Amino acid sequence: MTTSAAAESFTVQRAESAPAPSLPPFGHFINGAFVAPGSGAVSEVENPATEEFLMRVPAGSVEDVDAAVAAAVAAKAEWAQTTPAERSAVLLRIADLIEGNREELEALEAANTGKPEAVAEDDISSAIDTFRFSAGATRAFTALGAGDYAKGHTSVVYREPVGVVGVITPWNYPLLMAAWKIAPILGAGNTLVLKPSEQTPLTTLKLAELIAGEVPAGVLNIVTGTGRVVGQRLSEHPDVDLVAITGSVGSGEKVAATAAATVKRVHLELGGKAPVVVFGDADLEAAARGVRSAGFWNAGQECGAACRVLVHESVAADFTELLVREVAAITVGSPGTGAEMGSMISAAHHRRVLAALDGIRAEGLTVAVGGHALEGPGYFIEPTVVTDVPPGAGIVRNEIFGPVVSVETFSTDEEAVARANETVYGLAASVWTADAARSLSIPRRLDFGTVWVNSHLVIATEAPWGGFKGSGYGRDLSLYALEDFSRTKHVMYSHGR
Template identity: 70%
Template structure:
């Protein structure tokens, strides 16, 4: 793509739409303590962590810097509560999950305001997060009553076997900053549905919606089944991973975080559920609807400002249509509106979550420039307060380029070319990640054959980043193991027991 070609459709410089005033969230902020055994309690040290609005860089709240002692108190409460909760029937647990969904629905506006203030998400993203959270609890309420297992029967002469599905016990949960409420729901709903209790550590950068959740649930669900300890990973997360009374640790986060949790958990041989990073390839074949593919990358590559482990961030397009596709993509991405959550319903791109992450994304872009890569659109930070990065398209990226293989986790899409189907598959699979990918083609044979050859937990055809509670989400390779959503999540958070009865004596 040359400068002359780009100018044919007049790309306007990106600007940030600013808020007309500081959003007033004081009336909906949750208490700042830990939530243990049904009540908010102070931390053991009184030390606090500031929570920053990434749109304005202003401190909007402070939460407790939790300690190992705080975790121990929460786990003790969860152990006691789980004994009663684990003995309930699936219907009783389903009733509680439906109640949680109803309570979130009743407080929808507060959750949307908090999520946008804490993360800088545009209104459309926060609204979708809250709707998806409600749907997750409703789905798991129904799914909890449909657990399947091997049929009971006589598999040895005069012995009847029964297969039981049991809770694992207390589950430690560590959630990320990119979807604070939704990722909490993806863990809380199936874990409770399976009869377990929980101690959850939200990201110290985005703890507010999780604290709001337990605030509105207090006194309306059994005490002790859902506990929250805020704090940093190296203290709270570490203690959850090593605690002898925690049976399983579930984490959504970075590969480095997942490796640390798995290493610590291995010492006590506890189970681990990991949903880690991604670098999703988008394979565009020459027969594809190029306009639709470009629109798909616009939506799935830049949703939540690209801070999504399934983001469509690495395009592999056939060399014969690469120039045309790139032109469509630049045209699409150039129309994205950047700004504060309350700067208009049409704002689509918010800020990076924090100053350190903002600096990491800027460093990746600087490395791309230093390597001589062609930044076809964007590529810079935006002036003024907030951690805003221009939506960026980097074209003509050579095979193996660093920016195309490591996770940037920002509004950056790279475009590479391939010459044969075999090369496309090989290059797509070279990634150390294996979370998601997409294939764009009108060829029915390719649409069936290529997904089987791609080493990713989810492969879309002529779509990207479309999710549903009924189907599993999780990866291969460096993206971890275990499945969120669907009945497979309930399997992950339960254990199988075989009971054999001798009736021939």
């Protein structure tokens, strides 16, 4: 099925004028203040929807990381001794500060990422909720009760902070992914050094500016720079007790390999290739709308995106027609236009997604709608649906991380499960069916950390988020995140004198 007419209808809506974003101070945030970098090296940050320059940030060095880690080490004992109630109060104040400055943060996030207002608003709302949930969870954290598990001895299990945590966050949800890490890490009593993506550091730095007076000096530190320098040093630093990364599989592999040299713990939330399994009895219109939303949210730059549809052969033609119609109606534009989909994050990522589309065409696959770059400034690509995809095609294996959804068919439940599980990723999946028994049995057989039934990409702060297999290990959100950023200690008291 080809729909070149629909593809030709995509144009970029551009804002005539947008308010200048409120930029953070220049420098790393170390020991409670913005400080000049150790060298004059900088990187430039741009608005990917307009290609306009925003500001320069330091390209951090090993010495900058060492200074930040030293500050975190100096602060960790006092912060670890605070009560859960005290730490909870700090997290609640952070949430209030984000909410009180949400319009400023939304505008800055949209300018730095090119994402639509609706996505930026959701990001900031979710960040607020993450801090508020972690504030409550910090006070309700439980462990095995004290008891006499061995005769003549009383056991007490303590839940302690890990110590200093190194954090590496990605470019697709800069402030939200920082919140997912900062909130439980601080709630569990740790200090941290965070490296935001060098492409999207601005809202994380702005957050530091806003909360500097609420967090004790050294508890939260931010060093900007590349993964090759800053991320590498965090991973290998002997005084960093745990490294947590949200990023690509390749980045996670490097962090884990480097961390192994000092036997430090790692927390990996990596890539995904989420299958959407649509059975013959599903509500096809609802499934098509769900893929429109969850496949193209944040322009598909989302590790849980609904990017790989497996639809039963009996309804494949009807579903594909509905999906192409939905996707052809997506509006594309810069922040401030109300468009549904924004730009790619950078020129380099724009080229990677276009190269993947060239590979799809070279394989002879059918591009039913979209598939091309959009003209003018900004790194925009048409929302794309690829149909009639055979088993084993590159598009079903490789994470494109852009506005591209593929459609393939299956014949039986067993084939659907086997094909969905054949990916190296194990982050998220969804099942669409009206059959109650199937809705219970199929998710249990899918090898993914999150499985939705008749929806996709719905996140609850109270529920864990994380994957299996190549998608890593460790859990964000929920009480499980606080567990990941803490350690247990068993103290046994003899009843003898």
